[in-house]
Amino acid sequence: xxxxxxxxxxxxxxxxxxxxxxxxxxxxxxxxxxxxxxxxxxxxxxxxxxxxxxxxxxxxxxxxxxxxxxxxxxxxxxxxxxxxxxxxxx
Amino acid sequence: xxxxxxxxxxxxxxxxxxxxxxxxxxxxxxxxxxxxxxxxxxxxxxxxxxxxxxxxxxxxxxxxxxxxxxxxxxxxxxxxxxxxxxxxxxxxxxxxxxxxxxxxxxxxxxxxxxxxxxxxxxxxxxxxxxxxxxxxxxxxxxxxxxxxxxxxxxxxxxxxxxxxxxxxxxxxxxxxxxxxxxxxxxxxxxxxxxxxxxxxxxxxxxxxxxxxxxxxxxxxxxxxxxxxxxxxxxxxxxxxxxxxxxxxxxxxxxxxxxxxxxxxxxxxxxxxxxxxxxxxxxxxxxxxxxxxxxxxxxxxxxxxxxxxxxxxxxxxxxxxxxxxxxxxxxxxxxxxxxxxxxxxxxxxxxxxxxxxxxxxxxxxxxxxxxxxxxxxxxxxxxxxxxxxxxxxxxxxxxxxxxxxxxxxxxxxxxxxxx
Numbered sequence: 001x002x003x004x005x006x007x008x009x010x011x012x013x014x015x016x017x018x019x020x021x022x023x024x025x026x027x028x029x030x031x032x033x034x035x036x037x038x039x040x041x042x043x044x045x046x047x048x049x050x051x052x053x054x055x056x057x058x059x060x061x062x063x064x065x066x067x068x069x070x071x072x073x074x075x076x077x078x079x080x081x082x083x084x085x086x087x088x089x090x
Numbered sequence: 091x092x093x094x095x096x097x098x099x100x101x102x103x104x105x106x107x108x109x110x111x112x113x114x115x116x117x118x119x120x121x122x123x124x125x126x127x128x129x130x131x132x133x134x135x136x137x138x139x140x141x142x143x144x145x146x147x148x149x150x151x152x153x154x155x156x157x158x159x160x161x162x163x164x165x166x167x168x169x170x171x172x173x174x175x176x177x178x179x180x181x182x183x184x185x186x187x188x189x190x191x192x193x194x195x196x197x198x199x200x201x202x203x204x205x206x207x208x209x210x211x212x213x214x215x216x217x218x219x220x221x222x223x224x225x226x227x228x229x230x231x232x233x234x235x236x237x238x239x240x241x242x243x244x245x246x247x248x249x250x251x252x253x254x255x256x257x258x259x260x261x262x263x264x265x266x267x268x269x270x271x272x273x274x275x276x277x278x279x280x281x282x283x284x285x286x287x288x289x290x291x292x293x294x295x296x297x298x299x300x301x302x303x304x305x306x307x308x309x310x311x312x313x314x315x316x317x318x319x320x321x322x323x324x325x326x327x328x329x330x331x332x333x334x335x336x337x338x339x340x341x342x343x344x345x346x347x348x349x350x351x352x353x354x355x356x357x358x359x360x361x362x363x364x365x366x367x368x369x370x371x372x373x374x375x376x377x378x379x380x381x382x383x384x385x386x387x388x389x390x391x392x393x394x395x396x397x398x399x400x401x402x403x404x405x406x407x408x409x410x411x412x413x414x415x416x417x418x419x420x421x422x423x424x425x426x427x428x429x430x431x432x433x434x435x436x437x438x439x440x441x442x443x444x445x446x447x448x449x450x451x452x453x454x455x456x457x458x459x460x461x462x463x464x465x466x467x468x469x470x471x472x473x474x475x476x477x478x479x480x481x482x483x484x485x486x487x488x489x490x491x492x493x494x495x496x497x498x499x500x501x502x503x504x505x506x507x508x
Contacts, residue, residue, distance in 0.1 A: 001399055014401040018391045042503045043343040043434045043490040047332035049394040072392045
């Protein structure tokens with residue numbers, strides 16, 4: 001797999017570290033349903049077979065966090081953007 | 091029904107030109123309804139059906155398999171059996187599995203080629219020796235066997251290892267002599283034949299596409315071979331658990347990942363048992379055909395592709411070269427990948443629910459094969475009695491909510507690191 005890093009261009013996946021699902025976001029700890037929301041956030045995943053938005057860190061490169069869209073059936077990479085810019089919300 | 095295998099049946103068939111053998115199990119067509127349906131015809135599903143019939147007297151059971159039995163992870167693993175876990179929720183379960191392995195062939199009247207050649211987890215530092223001494227003690231407390239070896243003892247068993255590697259010198263090992271390997275396909279076939287002889291229908295090429303609901307309850311399945319009703323539905327589809335439960339509106343604490351395995355060209359007997367490298371992720375055993383069977387880490391990103399990528403191939407082979415440089419000239423014969431359910435704490439789920447009429451057996455991470463007998467045994471108990479056995483009491487689905495996670499590696503809710 002080669003990941004198209006917005007700074008570095010297409011680089012081998014070897015250079016990146018994987019975090020996981022980028023569609024989950026940290027809930028508000030002060031909210032009344034925080035306990036439930038944190039359980040969902042920390043543990044439950046859609047785990048789709050198909051398109052998956054996920055965090056990758058370009059550890060051996062520009063050291064930026066990316067949101068990569070990838071097909072989990074074929075490993076085809078459909079796009080990558082800087083995580084800070086995309087500010088994904090659940 | 092297939093005949094009982096015996097020395098007499100061997101001789102009889104040898105004399106009559108091997109014409110007397112009958113199929114080991116029936117290729118059943120689905121009936122309109124069953125008491126219990128098990129989704130997934132791998133080792134775990136077939137073992138569950140076998141123990142439902144044998145231990146709980148429930149014979150009106152169907153095992154549904156989307157392809158042919160044993161074509162998923164049961165046919166893709168590296169065949170290692172062991173019970174060298176640390177935590178109280180895990181170790182008694184895996185030790186029960188080990189005990190079932192030891193009696194499996196007599197029980198099933200089938201040669202599963204269980205070979206207790208031993209496993210050695212290598213030690214490379216003082217801290218690692220402390221950790222393995224603790225693990226060995228935990229194993230012995232749960233009734234398993236464990237022995238701490240020093241470097242000369244390891245050298246006697248495995249003289250070919252790179253003991254004086256400057257970075258990873260070998261200082262000893264933790265050995266479980268009762269561990270070893272079994273023939274993965276034979277385990278599937280043995281359980282299939284055993285279940286079939288007790289009246290279980292094994293239905294192949296029958297993919298579950300949805301569930302029949304009555305209110306909240308699950309009362310049957312929709313399949314590519316029609317609708318089948320059931321009193322209880324058990325899922326044993328590790329690798330695809332999230333995919334199968336999606337239509338029920340369930341989200342599980344699971345990610346699907348690819349795990350690769352490798353086999354070399356055949357060699358004369360070389361590796362005495364199973365060896366694991368303590369400073370990289372590499373483990374190796376030797377098959378009866380002579381090939382070295384080895385593997386390492388999962389690929390580390392969500393995948394349903396049943397194949398992996400080069401970085402892990404490189405990492406595994408580097409680990410192998412660091413441990414035993416003699417394999418440098420060996421040719422790799424095959425490499426393949428399987429789909430594994432990686433759970434949020436690295437431990438499995440065998441539980442009632444989460445919907446009425448539904449039972450879940452999932453999240454075997456990269457270590458489901460060794461668990462096959464106990465997984466089937468405990469899942470059968472859980473389905474028949476509507477409550478977990480003491481051995482799988484810790485494998486609850488709600489442990490993530492309650493905080494009772496079983497995290498052997500201590501890395502937290504990060505499935506790709508377990």
